[in-house]
Amino acid sequence: MKKQLVALLRTFNFPVFQQGSLGDDDIYPTAFFTYWNTETDDESFYDNQNHRNVWMFTVNFYCTNPELTNTILLEARELLKNNGWIVIGKGYDVPSDEKSHTGRAIDVLYIEREV
Amino acid sequence: MSRIKFEFDALSEYIRQLEQAGGAVKEAVEKGLVDTFDIVTKQAKSAIKPHRQTGITEDSLRQNPEILWKNDSAEVKVGFAINDGGLASIFLMYGTPRMQPDRKLYNAFYGAATKKKIMEAQENAIFDEFERAIAR
Numbered sequence: 001m002k003k004q005l006v007a008l009l010r011t012f013n014f015p016v017f018q019q020g021s022l023g024d025d026d027i028y029p030t031a032f033f034t035y036w037n038t039e040t041d042d043e044s045f046y047d048n049q050n051h052r053n054v055w056m057f058t059v060n061f062y063c064t065n066p067e068l069t070n071t072i073l074l075e076a077r078e079l080l081k082n083n084g085w086i087v088i089g090k091g092y093d094v095p096s097d098e099k100s101h102t103g104r105a106i107d108v109l110y111i112e113r114e115v
Numbered sequence: 116m117s118r119i120k121f122e123f124d125a126l127s128e129y130i131r132q133l134e135q136a137g138g139a140v141k142e143a144v145e146k147g148l149v150d151t152f153d154i155v156t157k158q159a160k161s162a163i164k165p166h167r168q169t170g171i172t173e174d175s176l177r178q179n180p181e182i183l184w185k186n187d188s189a190e191v192k193v194g195f196a197i198n199d200g201g202l203a204s205i206f207l208m209y210g211t212p213r214m215q216p217d218r219k220l221y222n223a224f225y226g227a228a229t230k231k232k233i234m235e236a237q238e239n240a241i242f243d244e245f246e247r248a249i250a251r
Contacts, residue, residue, distance in 0.1 A: 017212060019210045019211075019212065019215060019216060020210050020211070020212070020213065020214050020215030020216070021212075022212040022213045023213070024213060026213070028212065032212070034210075034212050036210060036215070036216055038216075038218060038221075039218075058209070058216070060209075060212075062212060094209045094211075095205055095206045095209060095211060096211060096212070097211045097212060097213045097214070103211075105209065
């Protein structure tokens with residue numbers, strides 16, 4: 001599911017990183033996404049096997065333009081919803097290492113059925 | 116810093132029955148919120164320890180519950196006081212592009228297991244008071 005999430009976010013033509021993967025000396029791109037897999041729960045047990053996995057991620061967007069920080073994240077929300085992801089709410093502010101950038105995040109989850 | 120409410124499914128029905136039984140509703144709610152505070156604070160204290168450098172963030176963790184009533188609902192202040200050095204806790208919980216999030220710290224406040232413990236503590240506070248009331 002990580003691959004699918006990253007592929008969808010990359011359609012915005014901004015860099016996509018795992019949260020925390022930029023080095024101390026790495027320069028922030030002007031705008032970029034980060035993601036973090038917060039949890040993966042197994043559900044729907046039958047015959048001692050789980051038949052569903054619930055993948056939970058945080059998707060963050062950072063940008064030097066505060067308005068774009070908001071609008072791109074909302075567009076990402078729509079794209080994910082249109083591709084079967086469940087998005088909780090419309091986002092919340094997250095801190096940035098750099099004063100030049102503002103950040104917003106959404107919590108998203110995907111219910112994957114075990115075959 | 117967070118504020119955690121006293122709320123769970125069917126709460127209004129439990130309160131109604133507790134009032135009918137002559138139970139002390141306000142005291143039960145406040146007991147539930149104090150227990151909530153203790154659960155979260157203990158978890159937060161454990162989760163922040165690995166991040167200790169100056170101790171400023173850890174020291175900003177509220178040590179005493181402050182219960183706020185708004186009409187018929189109550190909540191308790193819990194967590195790191197942002198104005199007292201607790202800002203770093205936000206960075207730690209959500210991470211940054213240069214720092215991975217600390218999910219243990221986040222889950223101390225918002226995790227599913229924490230929410231379950233809080234709900235049980237609040238339910239038990241009501242049930243305990245109900246037992247006291249019918250025993251009187």
